[in-house]
Amino acid sequence: MPPLKTVKIAAILITTILASLTATYFVVFNKPVEPRHVTIKFSYQPSDHHLPAFIMLSKKWIESEAARLGYNVTVVEKPFPSGPPQVERFLAGDIDVMYVGAAPAISAVAKYLEAKQAGRSIPQAIIVAIAQYHGSALVLKPELKYAGPESLIGKVIATYPPGSIQYTIMINWLQNNGLKPGDLGDPNANIYIKPVSGPQEQVELLSTGKVDAILTPSPTPEICEIKNIGKIAVSSGDMVLNHPCCVLAVSREFYEKYPDLAKLLVKLHVKAERYITENTVEAIEIGASKLSELWGYNITFTRYVLMKVFTDNKTRIIFNPDPSRAENGLTMFVNAMYNMGLIKIKPEVNDLINKSIYSEIIKEGS
Amino acid sequence: MKFRYNLLSLLSIIIFILLWELASEAQVLPAVLPKPIDVAYSIHRLMDKIPIYTYHSISHFIAGFTIALIVAIPAGALSGWYYSVRAFVKPIVEIIRPIPPIAWIPFVLISFRSDFEASAIIIFIGSFFPIFTNTFLGFSNVPLEYVEIAKTLGAGDLDILIKVALPSSLPSILSGIRTGVGVGWMCVVAAEMFGPPGLGLQIMNMRYLHDISAVTAYMLVIGVIGFTLERIVRIVEIKTLKWQKGFVRQV
Amino acid sequence: MFMTELNVISISKSFNNLKVLNNISFTVKPGRLLGVLGPSGCGKTTLLRILSGIEKVDTGKVLINNEAPNTYKHKIGYVPQSLTLYPWKTVEENVLFGLEVRGIDKKSSRDLVYNLLKTVGLYEFKEYYPHEISGGMKARACLARALAIDPDVLLMDEPFANIDAQTRYYLQLEVLKIHEKYRKTTVFVSHNVEEIVFLADTVIVLTRRPAAVKREIDLSTILPKPRNMFNDSFLNIRKNLVQLIQEEFM
Numbered sequence: 001m002p003p004l005k006t007v008k009i010a011a012i013l014i015t016t017i018l019a020s021l022t023a024t025y026f027v028v029f030n031k032p033v034e035p036r037h038v039t040i041k042f043s044y045q046p047s048d049h050h051l052p053a054f055i056m057l058s059k060k061w062i063e064s065e066a067a068r069l070g071y072n073v074t075v076v077e078k079p080f081p082s083g084p085p086q087v088e089r090f091l092a093g094d095i096d097v098m099y100v101g102a103a104p105a106i107s108a109v110a111k112y113l114e115a116k117q118a119g120r121s122i123p124q125a126i127i128v129a130i131a132q133y134h135g136s137a138l139v140l141k142p143e144l145k146y147a148g149p150e151s152l153i154g155k156v157i158a159t160y161p162p163g164s165i166q167y168t169i170m171i172n173w174l175q176n177n178g179l180k181p182g183d184l185g186d187p188n189a190n191i192y193i194k195p196v197s198g199p200q201e202q203v204e205l206l207s208t209g210k211v212d213a214i215l216t217p218s219p220t221p222e223i224c225e226i227k228n229i230g231k232i233a234v235s236s237g238d239m240v241l242n243h244p245c246c247v248l249a250v251s252r253e254f255y256e257k258y259p260d261l262a263k264l265l266v267k268l269h270v271k272a273e274r275y276i277t278e279n280t281v282e283a284i285e286i287g288a289s290k291l292s293e294l295w296g297y298n299i300t301f302t303r304y305v306l307m308k309v310f311t312d313n314k315t316r317i318i319f320n321p322d323p324s325r326a327e328n329g330l331t332m333f334v335n336a337m338y339n340m341g342l343i344k345i346k347p348e349v350n351d352l353i354n355k356s357i358y359s360e361i362i363k364e365g366s
Numbered sequence: 367m368k369f370r371y372n373l374l375s376l377l378s379i380i381i382f383i384l385l386w387e388l389a390s391e392a393q394v395l396p397a398v399l400p401k402p403i404d405v406a407y408s409i410h411r412l413m414d415k416i417p418i419y420t421y422h423s424i425s426h427f428i429a430g431f432t433i434a435l436i437v438a439i440p441a442g443a444l445s446g447w448y449y450s451v452r453a454f455v456k457p458i459v460e461i462i463r464p465i466p467p468i469a470w471i472p473f474v475l476i477s478f479r480s481d482f483e484a485s486a487i488i489i490f491i492g493s494f495f496p497i498f499t500n501t502f503l504g505f506s507n508v509p510l511e512y513v514e515i516a517k518t519l520g521a522g523d524l525d526i527l528i529k530v531a532l533p534s535s536l537p538s539i540l541s542g543i544r545t546g547v548g549v550g551w552m553c554v555v556a557a558e559m560f561g562p563p564g565l566g567l568q569i570m571n572m573r574y575l576h577d578i579s580a581v582t583a584y585m586l587v588i589g590v591i592g593f594t595l596e597r598i599v600r601i602v603e604i605k606t607l608k609w610q611k612g613f614v615r616q617v
Numbered sequence: 618m619f620m621t622e623l624n625v626i627s628i629s630k631s632f633n634n635l636k637v638l639n640n641i642s643f644t645v646k647p648g649r650l651l652g653v654l655g656p657s658g659c660g661k662t663t664l665l666r667i668l669s670g671i672e673k674v675d676t677g678k679v680l681i682n683n684e685a686p687n688t689y690k691h692k693i694g695y696v697p698q699s700l701t702l703y704p705w706k707t708v709e710e711n712v713l714f715g716l717e718v719r720g721i722d723k724k725s726s727r728d729l730v731y732n733l734l735k736t737v738g739l740y741e742f743k744e745y746y747p748h749e750i751s752g753g754m755k756a757r758a759c760l761a762r763a764l765a766i767d768p769d770v771l772l773m774d775e776p777f778a779n780i781d782a783q784t785r786y787y788l789q790l791e792v793l794k795i796h797e798k799y800r801k802t803t804v805f806v807s808h809n810v811e812e813i814v815f816l817a818d819t820v821i822v823l824t825r826r827p828a829a830v831k832r833e834i835d836l837s838t839i840l841p842k843p844r845n846m847f848n849d850s851f852l853n854i855r856k857n858l859v860q861l862i863q864e865e866f867m
Contacts, residue, residue, distance in 0.1 A: 084574035091576060111576050158561075161574035183571075184481070185422045185563025194561045195571060201560075208476070342575055511701040518669045518695040519715035519766060520688060529718065533705045609705045609746045 035072040038258060043078040043086050044099040046199065046294035047217045048309055049135050049246040049317070052272035053099045054290040055283060061268045069260055079294055081198020082160040093123050096254040097265060099131060101165035102244045102326070103333055103342075109352055110343035117345070124252040127353045128262065129269050130326045131246035134237030135317040136166055137221040139230040140213045141206065146233035149177040153190045155212035157181075158205050161195040163342055165245055165333075166215045166236075172336045173239040200295070206230050217245070218315045219291065222308045226301075237316035243333070244326040245317075255354075266321075266357045273319050280310060323353045400579040408583040415568075416587055423554050423564035424591070426482065430489025430557070431550050437490075438497035438546075439539065445498075446505025447531060459498060467492045468556045475560060485557035485564075493550030500542025504535025537607055544599040551592040565591075620647030621682050621691075621769040621802045623668075628677030629827075630663055637663050639827035640677070645770075645819070648800040649837075652817025654810060654858060656865050660828040661806045662698060665774045668804060669695045681769060694763030694771040694801070698778060700755045702747040708758050709734065709743035715766040726765075733761045736798070737791060753784035757791065764799065771801040775808065789815055793843070810858045814851060815844055822858065825865040832861055 040062065044050040056062055057077065066073040078095060080086035083104030089095050090108055098105070108125040115122045138157070140146055152174070160166040174181045174191055182189025194211060196202055202214040207229040214220070214230070224230040236243065248269050255262045276283045288303035295302065309317070327349050334352075337343045383402050390399040400408075409416075445452045445459075467488050478484040508531045516526050558566030565584050572580035623645040630638040637660040645651045655661050666672040668679060670686060670693060681691050702711045709730060716726045734740040737757040742750055750758070756776050763771060773792075777785045789812055796803060796816075807813050813820055818837045821830050836854065844851055 084576075088573070088576060107576060162571050163574045163576070183563055183567070184561065185418055185567075187418065195574070196561065204475075210479075210481075509701075511697060511699055512703065514671050515695070515697060515701055516714075516718065517671065518693055519718055519762075520692065521718035525718045529714075530703070533703070536705070609748070 035067065035070055037072050037074070038066070038261065039074045039076055040254075040261070041076050041078060041094060041096045043080055043089070043095045043097065045080055045082060045086070045217075046291060047135075047246075048219050048287055048291070048306060049132055049217055050099040051276055051283060051287050052131055052248075052269050052319070055272040055275055055286050056268045058286045058290065061271070062265070065264055065268065066261060069264065071258075071261065073261075081200070082164055084161045084163040085197065087125075087163070090125065090251065091122055093253075096251055098125070098249045099246055100249060102127075102247050102330055103165040103168045103337060104163055105247050105249050106330065106333055106337060106347060106352065107163045107343055108249075109347045110337075110345050113345045113347055113351065125249045126252055126255055127247045127249045127323060127330075128266050128357050129248040129321045130244050130323055131248060131269075131273075131319070131321070133242060133244050133318040133320065133326075133329075134235060135245045135315045136169065136215060136217040136236035137232045137315045138170075138213055138215045138234045138236075138239075139206065139221045139224045140233045141209060142228065142231055144212060146231075149174060149179060152213070153179065156184070156192045156194055156210075157213045157215060158194045158196050158202050158211040159215040161197060163337075165243075166217065167193070167195065168333060168337055168340065168342065169236050169240055169243065170215045171340055203229065218317060219302075219305045219309050221315055222305050222312075226305060226308065232314050235314060235316045240332070242329055244329040247323075247326075248321075263357050263360065267361050270321050270358075270361060273321050276319055284310060321358065323355050323358050327353070400582050404579040405582045405586065408577075408579040409586070412580065412583060416565075419563065419565045419568055420587065420591065422562070423558065423566060423588075426485040426557055426562065426564060427489055427551055427554060427595075429482070429486035430491075430553075431493050431547065433486070433490045434493035434497055434546060434550065435543070438494050438542075439501050442498040442501025442539075442542075443505050443527075443532070443535070446502040446507075446535070447527060452502075452506075456502075459495070463495045467553045468559075471556065471560060481560075481562035484560070485562040488557035489550045489553050492553035492556075493546035496545035496549055497539075497542040500538045500545065501535065504538030504542075505531055507538075508534045537603075537610065540599070540603040540606065544596055544603060547595050547599050548592060551588075551595055554588065620800055622647045623651075623770055623802055623804070624680040624683070625668070626678050626680065628667065628674045628679065630660075630667060630672065630675050636827040638667075639829045641823075641828065641830055642677075643821050643830060643833065645802050645804060647802055649818040650796055650803040650805055650816055652813035652820045653804060653806045653823065654808070654813050654820060654862060655823030655828060655831075656825055656862055657808055659823050659826050659865075661808075661823065662774055664828070665695075665772050665804065665806055668770070669693050669772050691770070692766050692768040694766060694768030696756070696759045696763050696771075696773040696776045698774045698776065700752070700759050700776065700779075702755060702758055702762075704747050707744050707746055708739055708750065708754075711747070711758055712761045712765050715762060719766065730761075730765060733765055736795065737761045751784075752780045753788060756780060756788055760792075760795070764795070764801070768801060771803040773803065773805045775806055777812065778808070785812070792816055810855050810862070811846065814840070814855050814858065815846060820858065822861045831865070834858075 042057070044053045057075065062075055063073050078089070083101040086095070086098060086100050087104040087108045090098060091111060105125050105127055112122055112124040145151070157170065159170050170193060171181050179191055180189050181191045181193050184192050184194060196205065199216055199220045202216050202220060203224065205211045206214050206224060207227070213233070221232045225232060248265065250262050250265065284303065284306045287306050288299050291306070292299040292302040330352055331349060334343070334346050338346050386399070387402050390401045441455060445455045470488060470491055474484045474487050478487060512530050512534055513526055516530050521529070554564065555566035555569055558564045559570055561567065565588050569581050569584045572584065625641060625643050627640050627642050628638060629636070629640055641664065643651070653661055653664065663672065667674055670688065679686055684690070703714065706714065712730050712733060713723065713726060717723070731740065734743050737760055739754060739757050739761065742754060747755060759776065777788050780788065793816060805813070805816055814836070818835070820834045820836055822832045823829065824831045840850055840854065
């Protein structure tokens with residue numbers, strides 16, 4: 001038996017070492033996690049195409065789910081009247097997440113590739129999911145009778161600006177039918193396309209009779225019919241079969257900085273789309289509330305409009321998030337836009353979409 | 367002397383283009399500044415469309431500017447000459463003048479049937495105020511001696527207004543017209559924002575396609591035309607006002 | 618030729634309680650030249666502005682051939698001190714202006730104007746602009762303009778005040794020559810005593826402000842024209858007048 005003094009010293013030494021090791025362990029490896037502050041600049045348009053966005057925003061899914069991942073998220077909402085102005089701000093770095101038309105998203109990627117070729121870097125858009133297909137319609141003045149595309153000769157049609165889905169589809173469809181669309185000053189055109197920045201302008205032009213028709217996304221066609229400003233003549237789904245319309249896209253910067261949040265957004269998007277199918281009435285309520293705020297209408301009216309959208313579905317909206325299903329449609333858009341001179345480089349499908357995030361989410365099941 | 371002036375001007379433009387090229391290479395402003403060569407290429411690419419858009423923009427401009435001349439010169443003249451007219455007209459003009467032409471777009475869109483009329487009115491609003499104000503100044507500053515001499519020679523009020531006040535005010539009126547041309551032409555973008563065809567509309571369209579080189583190209587075209595218009599007025603001014611003292615000015 | 622008599626009867630004028638003219642009376646007989654002398658600022662210009670119709674009298678009256686002045690009936694030729702000509706008109710057009718506003722067309726008046734320009738020696742400069750001619754030439758142009766309308770009365774307000782001595786001498790000779798030729802009833806205001814003695818048939822000397830007629834002298838009887846500036850009677854009269862004016866400063 002060693003002397004008592006030695007035993008005491010040894011005991012104190014061992015205890016101290018063990019205590020330090022434990023403390024070190026906790027300090028280094030098991031720190032209580034501080035929530036990271038993140039601001040997400042989230043953009044969309046006042047259309048029911050972006051209903052998934054409205055659902056996740058109104059139910060604050062992003063904030064609550066992100067908290068579980070250790071983030072303190074502030075969502076800054078940025079509404080835009082149409083795609084091209086939205087992409088303009090995206091390219092300036094002012095937007096992280098977009099619900100936007102496929103065509104503007106394509107033009108954003110084309111712009112990124114163009115800049116890369118010239119040796120400079122600008123924000124890159126990555127499509128991570130699809131919001132819906134079809135969903136726009138050509139609405140004619142009530143007194144006009146629609147008798148096929150030829151009956152539009154000599155007419156003035158207002159649509160979203162060049163670079164938007166509506167513009168691309170309009171020109172593409174007219175050209176495929178042997179017609180010559182052009183802007184108001186073009187001496188070679190037999191149909192005149194007037195670009196306006198958003199749906200409210202379109203409604204005003206149609207109601208005052210300053211244009212003969214508008215090509216516009218839902219719910220504007222339904223609003224026009226209810227208010228007797230116009231009649232739906234053709235849906236975009238009939239103009240271009242199976243065309244993807246709106247997509248969910250994030251910036252590469254956002255994806256690289258917060259890959260888990262990007263994945264979360266896709267997951268919530270899928271959840272929101274399921275919510276639309278399974279809880280349609282509540283989804284309509286959320287959409288009505290948001291759209292009445294954005295359009296300045298009273299909520300009873302907007303609710304009625306959305307009910308018409310879902311029951312009649314004259315614009316043939318189909319909600320489906322799977323990005324691989326849209327590959328052909330996107331390629332078709334790329335070619336059409338390139339031929340129209342709207343983009344100068346043709347992005348490949350891999351430049352446009354990231355399918356892996358969606359596949360991961362589906363595999364993890366729900 | 368004139369040779370040296372032109373040489374310096376040319377040098378200045380060359381230096382400007384070089385600095386522009388450097389700035390766009392260095393990416394001082396993020397990805398926004400297009401290179402001069404890109405802009406030159408855009409101009410070349412758009413060369414066949416530029417004349418027709420110029421034609422449309424100039425038509426809008428001529429329509430709006432002509433109305434401005436017809437309204438502003440008499441209004442300015444009478445306001446400058448008669449106290450009662452001035453008291454009536456001036457407060458309204460002073461309140462409306464600060465409103466920028468762009469702000470009138472909603473009004474104009476509701477009130478005018480055709481796009482052409484609407485855009486001409488926007489240009490009218492831009493050109494009106496310089497012409498009015500300068501005409502007003504001309505007429506309110508007619509030297510008293512001119513009027514008195516005319517009276518002693520037996521001239522009636524109408525004669526004095528037309529044969530004395532008007533020629534005396536002509537330098538101011540022409541100066542106002544020159545400024546009015548400049549401002550009115552600048553409004554062409556505002557006037558075409560909502561759809562009428564022309565150079566201004568193309569700037570909007572190219573913007574939505576994020577084609578900054580094309581936007582810059584159209585900006586340059588607008589600038590050159592504006593410069594030319596003002597030069598034309600300046601030449602008219604000089605020819606008409608050859609009686610002015612000290613006319614050692616360079617065109 | 619018909620010549621006008623000008624009567625000024627007890628006129629007074631004030632500006633904002635500052636009395637400028639005090640009970641002035643005089644007569645200019647037909648065809649005569651009246652010289653008006655007085656210290657600077659005494660109101661000589663105001664007097665002429667009243668006679669020309671630009672200002673109104675407070676009290677008293679002006680009579681032209683025993684009638685009240687009437688813009689339709691009476692024509693007043695006025696040469697202002699500022700020698701104002703319209704800068705956008707040539708010399709010829711300026712002289713024509715009075716006829717133009719009376720509705721007389723250019724063609725008929727052309728000869729008249731050319732003769733006048735020749736008389737004042739500006740014929741070669743008729744297409745020049747006012748900014749291209751000298752002060753002396755401007756004075757002549759103003760005189761021609763005033764004469765072009767064939768005035769009943771000619772008023773000249775210190776027209777040569779800003780002109781150099783040599784030119785002034787020639788211009789004074791011009792005035793004399795023109796007065797001989799056209800015999801216009803004239804009122805000539807000046808602060809230059811020599812000039813007045815040289816030109817005037819009658820002289821009135823005004824007091825300091827408020828101006829009244831200090832003295833009226835008939836030179837036509839004392840000094841026959843043409844007058845020699847250097848002879849004794851001339852110099853004597855000049856001395857007297859200078860003294861009269863200087864008294865006003867005591």
